[in-house]
Amino acid sequence: VIPAAPRTPFAARVLHAVRRIPPGRVATYGDIAALAGRPGAARAVGQVMAGASLIHAPCHRVVAAGGRLGGFGGLPALKRDLLRREGVAVVGDRIRQFAVVRWRGLRAAGTARNK
DNA sequence: AGTTTGACAGCAC
């Protein structure tokens, strides 16, 4: 069965933000929190992710700060494989070239240096 | 309405 998607307003905004992450790119919990309109709510974002699944959004593209993998519901190997499958280099629990692969979301027009 | 709970972030050691 398809698990129900979290229905709180905050969760909806978080999942929406996560779905915007392009394949082969990643965003931190903090980034998502900011994109969801709640800067600093990184931890709360994790809470949402815990209740969601790949069916709702590409959860594997949400990583911890500093390019570390972060948790993944007890299946860190899966998260690593999914990312590698998209071309993201992962060694151990670290993402290589994190600064390059990181996706900060699109902002103000003119700031087109992050596609 | 107060407390507990984490797929977090940062900083001090």
Added chain:
DNA sequence: TGTGCTGCCAAAC
């Protein structure tokens, strides 16, 4: 580097 502790937040109790 790695470990530990504190701050923070939305949700579930």
